[in-house]
Every structure is written in structure tokens, then in C-alpha cells.
Amino acid sequence: MTNNNIDLLIVDDDRDILFQSRIFFEKAGYNVVTAESQHEAQKYLETEKPDAAIFDLMMENDDSGFILSYLLKRKYPDVPVIILTAVASETGVAFSLGSPSEREWIKADAYFEKGADLGAIDNQIRNFLEKT
Amino acid sequence: MNRIKILVVDDEFGIRAGIERILKNHTISYPFLEDDIDFEVLIAETGEQAVEVIDDSIPEIILLDNKLPGIQGVEVLKYVNAKYPDILVMMITSYASLDLAVEATYRGAWDFVPKPFTPQELKASIENAAKHLYLKRMTSKLHQDGKQIRFQFLSVLSHELKSPINAVEGYLKMIQNRDLGDNLDDYNEVVERSLVRINGMRTLILDLLDLTKIETGSKMRKLENVAIKELFAEAVDTITPYAIQKDITIGIEHDDDMVVFADKEELLIILNNLMSNAVKYNKTGGEVWLRASCVNESWRLQVEDTGVGMTKEEQKKLFGEFVRFKNPKAEGVNGSGLGLSIVKKMVEFYSGGIEVHSEPDDGTVFTIVFPKACQE
Numbered sequence: 007m008t009n010n011n012i013d014l015l016i017v018d019d020d021r022d023i024l025f026q027s028r029i030f031f032e033k034a035g036y037n038v039v040t041a042e043s044q045h046e047a048q049k050y051l052e053t054e055k056p057d058a059a060i061f062d063l064m065m066e067n068d069d070s071g072f073i074l075s076y077l078l079k080r081k082y083p084d085v086p087v088i089i090l091t092a093v094a095s096e097t098g099v100a101f102s103l104g105s106p107s108e109r110e111w112i113k114a115d116a117y118f119e120k121g122a123d124l125g126a127i128d129n130q131i132r133n134f135l136e137k138t
Numbered sequence: 139m140n141r142i143k144i145l146v147v148d149d150e151f152g153i154r155a156g157i158e159r160i161l162k163n164h165t166i167s168y169p170f171l172e173d174d175i176d177f178e179v180l181i182a183e184t185g186e187q188a189v190e191v192i193d194d195s196i197p198e199i200i201l202l203d204n205k206l207p208g209i210q211g212v213e214v215l216k217y218v219n220a221k222y223p224d225i226l227v228m229m230i231t232s233y234a235s236l237d238l239a240v241e242a243t244y245r246g247a248w249d250f251v252p253k254p255f256t257p258q259e260l261k262a263s264i265e266n267a268a269k270h271l272y273l274k275r276m277t278s279k280l281h282q283d284g285k286q287i288r289f290q291f292l293s294v295l296s297h298e299l300k301s302p303i304n305a306v307e308g309y310l311k312m313i314q315n316r317d318l319g320d321n322l323d324d325y326n327e328v329v330e331r332s333l334v335r336i337n338g339m340r341t342l343i344l345d346l347l348d349l350t351k352i353e354t355g356s357k358m359r360k361l362e363n364v365a366i367k368e369l370f371a372e373a374v375d376t377i378t379p380y381a382i383q384k385d386i387t388i389g390i391e392h393d394d395d396m397v398v399f400a401d402k403e404e405l406l407i408i409l410n411n412l413m414s415n416a417v418k419y420n421k422t423g424g425e426v427w428l429r430a431s432c433v434n435e436s437w438r439l440q441v442e443d444t445g446v447g448m449t450k451e452e453q454k455k456l457f458g459e460f461v462r463f464k465n466p467k468a469e470g471v472n473g474s475g476l477g478l479s480i481v482k483k484m485v486e487f488y489s490g491g492i493e494v495h496s497e498p499d500d501g502t503v504f505t506i507v508f509p510k511a512c513q514e
Contacts, residue, residue, distance in 0.1 A: 022305035022331050029317055120304050
């Protein structure tokens with residue numbers, strides 16, 4: 007599968023991170039749609055269905071990313087969701103998506119630390135999409 | 139009701155029964171405690187028995203006779219000190235062996251009760267111990283709460299410090315990989331944004347230092363007569379370059395020759411924070427009004443803008459640390475999110491009050507009232 011027809015939704019309230027992600031993923035061949043807040047993303051999701059999504063965790067709410075994952079998964083369970091955040095390493099609150107019980111309350115498919123290699127996220131998204 | 143467990147260790151039946159009778163229906167209350175304290179009395183006839191009871195039910199206070207049939211009281215004391223350092227041990231001892239009691243306090247006994255004692259004497263000693271216990275508990279709880287708040291502050295702070303690092307790192311990687319091609323000019327925005335983020339980080343660090351100085355009380359204060367006219371002129375000078383960029387007019391209104399008694403630096407910090415917000419969250423071509431007036435003996439400072447305003451929800455969060463609101467018209471603005479907590483803490487120095495009135499899309503007015511410091 008090429009990335010050419012994949013609509014990727016990226017949500018982050020840091021406009022610089024958003025800009026950088028857009029440049030990277032567009033170069034990797036995705037159709038990138040961005041939103042700068044949980045609110046904006048929610049509005050987008052009311053009418054549109056992306057093929058994959060990357061959510062920042064802390065936006066208007068401390069758990070905006072989780073809220074968006076929950077909303078997206080309820081509507082489109084098959085759309086892969088990646089949470090991208092710097093939160094865990096700071097608070098020492100480690101969460102992963104390894105066990106079914108963790109996936110039960112965090113409705114996301116993968117979790118990446120901010121500053122992670124965006125190429126790894128690209129690979130992960132393609133893996134998810136090939137499986138479905 | 140708070141209950142304290144007391145273990146009485148004595149081989150004399152009379153003493154045990156006596157203490158039990160005295161404490162059974164006894165309650166004590168302190169003004170700092172909502173609930174009264176009462177007692178549950180546990181009994182041991184020997185040191186060996188005492189050790190068992192201690193391990194089983196971990197009392198808070200032990201009344202310990204030294205002369206016991208088997209192992210001596212001092213041995214029990216040693217055991218308790220090694221294993222349960224939080225238990226308060228009070229030695230029961232006769233006047234004849236007062237030296238021993240003193241010795242025991244050196245070994246970690248909290249207090250001693252000389253035999254024979256009256257019910258009043260026993261109660262007084264126990265009350266003393268109970269008070270000590272509760273104060274200790276309360277302080278350790280307060281200590282933990284403080285730590286918790288500090289931990290939250292530090293985790294948010296590290297998030298705030300890491301965000302710009304991530305952004306700048308991302309831009310540097312883009313340059314390194316020549317993501318935008320080989321033309322240097324195409325990287326202008328990347329460099330510009332990196333500088334903006336680094337600047338934001340510097341502001342955060344400076345604000346943080348201000349806040350730390352205020353909180354530790356290490357800020358040197360210089361209270362003097364401050365002429366409002368000069369104060370306002372200085373504040374307006376600072377903000378003007380920024381206001382010009384957004385085409386914002388700054389207006390001033392104050393009572394003639396008004397003088398207030400305050401620390402000028404502090405007033406400038408307050409004004410700079412409020413005015414930079416008033417410009418930041420304003421509309422292009424908007425206005426900012428700076429007002430001061432004496433009201434009886436107190437004086438009032440007001441900063442009003444014709445900006446984007448705030449919802450009720452936002453107003454509630456306003457004075458928290460690291461709170462920043464999105465303003466589509468103030469794109470790329472990087473405040474530290476500490477400005478208003480600094481303002482609030484400074485106003486508290488003067489036992490003053492700060493109020494905010496705001497309408498979405500209409501503007502915001504901050505009003506600060508400083509008590510007793512105005513001369514016209």
C-alpha cells in the first residue's frame with residue numbers, strides 16, 4: 007500500500023510541532039489534515055473520516071488526546087490512532103498500550119514519546135493499515 | 139471520633155485496672171481538631187505479652203512499667219524503638235527509681251509517669267502525648283500535601299520547558315535533513331520560529347525566578363512614594379513597541395498628582411503583565427486603557443482592553459499556573475502562563491484584591507484595589 011491516498015489527521019496545540027509533522031508526513035506521501043485543538047478536531051470528525059490519526063495528549067484538557075481517541079474509535083473502530091505526547095516521561099506516569107486492560111480505557115493503538123523519530127510513526131501507521 | 143490505642147504494661151492488677159478505668163470514658167478535645175479523641179485500652183501483664191500485643195495491634199502510646207516479672211521494661215522500650223519508632227512510650231515508675239526513668243527517656247522514652255499518680259496526673263500526661271501525636275500526624279500530612287502540589291507544579295513546568303525544546307529540535311532536524319530543499323531562504327520561517335520558541339523559554343525562566351522569589355520571600359521590597367504619572371509613563375514605554383505592531387492605542391486616566399505608597403518594581407511587574415495580556419489578546423486596531431484613582435484611603439488600578447474577552451469558564455481558570463488561552467488572532471504568541479499568578483501573588487503582598495470582568499468578543503477589565511496607600 008502506498009501512502010498516496012491515506013488521509014492522516016494530526017492534532018496538536020503546538021503549531022510548530024504541527025508544522026513539522028505536516029512537512030514530514032506530506033513528504034512521506036500522506037494527505038495531511040491538521041487541527042490545533044481538541045475542539046477543532048472534534049468538529050472535523052463530525053463530518054469527516056480520516057484513515058489514521060495522531061493526537062497530542064494535553065491540549066485544552068489534560069486528557070484531550072484520550073477523549074479524541076475515544077470519540078473517534080466509537081465512530082470508526084477500525085481507524086488507527088496514535089497518541090503522541092511528552093507527558094509520560096515528565097510525570098513519571100508510565101502508560102503503555104501493551105495489555106488488553108490498558109487498551110480498554112485508552113482507546114488508542116499506539117503511543118509515542120514526543121521527539122520520537124517520525125519515520126517510526128510512519129512505519130507504525132502503515133503496519134496498522136496493512137492489517138485492516 | 140478519633141481513637142488512640144494505649145497499651146498498659148504492668149504486672150500489678152490494681153494499676154492496670156485503675157488506668158483502664160480512668161481512660162475508658164475519658165475524651166479530650168482540641169480547638170484545632172474537629173473530632174474528640176477517645177481511648178482504647180489494651181493490657182499486658184508481662185514484657186513478653188507486651189511484645190506480642192505490640193506486634194499484633196501496634197498501639198500509638200505505651201504506658202510501660204519498668205519492673206516486670208520476665209524481661210524488663212527497658213528491653214521492651216528497646217524493642218519498640220528499633221521496630222516502631224513512631225510509638226510514644228511512657229514509663230511508669232516509682233519515685234525511688236526516678237534515675238531509671240530519666241535514663242529511660244535518654245533511651246527514647248517519650249515521658250514518664252511517677253507512681254503513685256492521681257487520675258488527674260495520668261490524664262494530663264496522656265493528653266500531652268495525644269496532642270504530640272496529632273500535631274505530628276497533621277504536620278506530616280501537610281508536608282505530603284505540599285509535596286504533592288510541588289510535584290504537580292514540577293511536572294507541568296517540565297512539560298512547559300520541554301515543549302519549546304521539542305519544537306526547536308524538530309526544526310533543527312528539518313534543517314539537518316534539508317527537508318525544505320537546498321535554498322537557504324526557504325528556512326527563514328524555521329529559524330524565525332525557533333527563535334520565538336527560545337525567547338518564550340527565556341520568558342518562562344525569568345517569570346519562574348520572579349515567582350520563586352515571591353514564594354520564598356527572598357524578594358527585597360522597597361516601599362516608597364510612587365507618582366502614578368511616572369509609573370504609567372514607564373509602563374507605557376515598555377509596551378509601546380509591541381502595541382505598535384498590532385496597531386493598538388494606549389490611553390491613560392488618573393487623578394492629578396496621585397501618589398501611592400508601594401514598591402515601584404512590583405507595580406511595574408503587575409502593569410507589564412496585565413498590559414502585555416491586554417495587547418496580546420486584543421484585536422488589531424484595538425485599545426488599552428490604564429486607569430488609577432483614589433477611593434477613600436485605598437486606590438484602584440484598572441487595565442481595560444477591547445480584545446477577544448473570556449468565557450466564564452476561562453475566567454475561572456485564569457489565575458492558575460501555566461494557564462494560557464488560545465487566541466487565533468494572537469498566533470504564535472508565547473507567554474509563560476505564569477503572568478497572572480505572579481500578579482495575584484504580588485497583589486497579595488499589599489493585602490489587595492484583584493477582580494476580572496470580561497465579555498467574550500468585547501474585552502476584559504482587570505481591577506485591583508490596594509488598601510490604604512493613596513495620597514492625592
